[in-house]
Amino acid sequence: MSVKPSGKRVFSGIQPTGIPHLGNYLGAIQNWVDIQQNNECIYCLVDMHALTVWQDPIALKKQVLEQTAILLAAGIDPQKHILFNQSSVSAHARLAWIFNCVTRIGWMNRMTQFKDKAGKNREANSVGLYVYPNLMAADILAYKATCVPVGEDQRQHLELTNDIALKFNYDYERDFFPQVEGLIPKISARVMNLRDGSKKMSKSDPSKQGRIELLDENDEIINKIKRAKSDSEPLPSEKEGLVHRLEALNLVSIYSVLAKQTIKQVLQDFGGKGFSVFKSALSDLLIQEIAPIRQKTKELLADENYLHNILKQGSAKASAIAEPIVSEAEYIVGFLK
Ligand code: TYM
Numbered sequence: 001m002s003v004k005p006s007g008k009r010v011f012s013g014i015q016p017t018g019i020p021h022l023g024n025y026l027g028a029i030q031n032w033v034d035i036q037q038n039n040e041c042i043y044c045l046v047d048m049h050a051l052t053v054w055q056d057p058i059a060l061k062k063q064v065l066e067q068t069a070i071l072l073a074a075g076i077d078p079q080k081h082i083l084f085n086q087s088s089v090s091a092h093a094r095l096a097w098i099f100n101c102v103t104r105i106g107w108m109n110r111m112t113q114f115k116d117k118a119g120k121n122r123e124a125n126s127v128g129l130y131v132y133p134n135l136m137a138a139d140i141l142a143y144k145a146t147c148v149p150v151g152e153d154q155r156q157h158l159e160l161t162n163d164i165a166l167k168f169n170y171d172y173e174r175d176f177f178p179q180v181e182g183l184i185p186k187i188s189a190r191v192m193n194l195r196d197g198s199k200k201m202s203k204s205d206p207s208k209q210g211r212i213e214l215l216d217e218n219d220e221i222i223n224k225i226k227r228a229k230s231d232s233e234p235l236p237s238e239k240e241g242l243v244h245r246l247e248a249l250n251l252v253s254i255y256s257v258l259a260k261q262t263i264k265q266v267l268q269d270f271g272g273k274g275f276s277v278f279k280s281a282l283s284d285l286l287i288q289e290i291a292p293i294r295q296k297t298k299e300l301l302a303d304e305n306y307l308h309n310i311l312k313q314g315s316a317k318a319s320a321i322a323e324p325i326v327s328e329a330e331y332i333v334g335f336l337k
Contacts, residue, residue, distance in 0.1 A: 006039065008145075011044070011148055012148055013086065014067065016045045016085070018063070030257075031185060032149055036076070041082065045067055049132060052128040065301070073294075073295075073300060082314045091323055092138050096131075096134050096138035107163060108131065136154075144177065158180055176332060191250065193210035194210045198246055234273055234274050237267055239267065
């Protein structure tokens with residue numbers, strides 16, 4: 001990670017679809033937890049974003065609570081910081097509409113994530129999926145947050161957020177919205193699929209074999225790592241030896257982040273050794289990290305009222321920050337107040 005931020009207002013979000021995986025954890029959630037110490041943090045379960053593709057209504061409600069529990073178990077502190085679900089703070093939708101009118105269609109057409117998610121039959125997708133990046137910009141700028149911890153796949157959306165802020169400021173001739181900075185980890189910004197090192201680890205992949213989920217049991221973790229794609233060569237002793245060995249690079253990167261060691265250090269220990277030794281050490285590290293989160297999540301899920309209350313309090317605190325900012329933005333664009 002680059003220099004840790006301090007004294008910033010932080011905003012980030014995660015979609016409450018499926019169970020968060022190792023990519024979500026090492027790319028984002030670990031940073032969310034880390035930077036709570038010196039910053040004011042606002043973390044959001046983005047249920048409105050989830051709706052851009054069909055969600056079963058009962059499952060969506062359940063997943064919001066489940067992810068609340070997982071984030072708490074991972075170390076988010078809802079007393080000192082804010083944890084809430086997006087749809088409960090109306091300022092997000094109101095600012096997103098203004099941004100729909102600021103963003104140019106050409107900007108939207110350049111969004112690679114839309115192209116990836118929409119697939120071949122683009123016209124069959126929801127309009128929500130298309131304008132999703134405007135809602136994401138609104139999420140951040142409704143709080144005038146300046147630090148956004150995310151994985152690499154969100155970089156383009158943050159650049160768009162800055163373009164929107166600049167155009168709004170220019171169109172309405174004032175310095176209203178700040179520029180935002182992504183906090184993107186160095187090594188784990190893009191954790192790859194365990195079965196295919198050229199594909200990102202993703203919740204939407206139909207096979208769970210390519211991802212470790214934060215609620216996986218220990219034996220599932222061991223089996224997934226055992227079956228993770230590797231190659232027939234032993235691990236190299238130098239980093240250069242990982243070039244063109246995508247799967248090996250991915251596993252070594254995961255190990256390095258979990259062990260808090262550089263890739264060089266990891267290869268000093270494992271260079272020349274076969275994958276079976278390395279994979280078994282990697283499983284141990286994963287279990288050490290994930291088992292306590294899984295256990296704590298289960299405990300928290302036993303008390304849904306508690307989770308509801310956390311979100312309710314979080315939403316009230318989030319509204320108190322976003323409401324005056326978004327009301328002012330509405331006034332600036334000419335809405336009668
Ligand atoms: P989402 O729910 O897809 O993912 C949540 C976070 O996990 C990161 N991530 C990864 N990091 C490393 N390797 C991977 N394989 C991997 N997969 C996912 C994502 O980069 C993200 O940080 N649009 C966002 C949610 C969002 C948001 C926001 C984020 C909505 N509004 C405002 C920041 C600020 C998303 O879909 O994340």
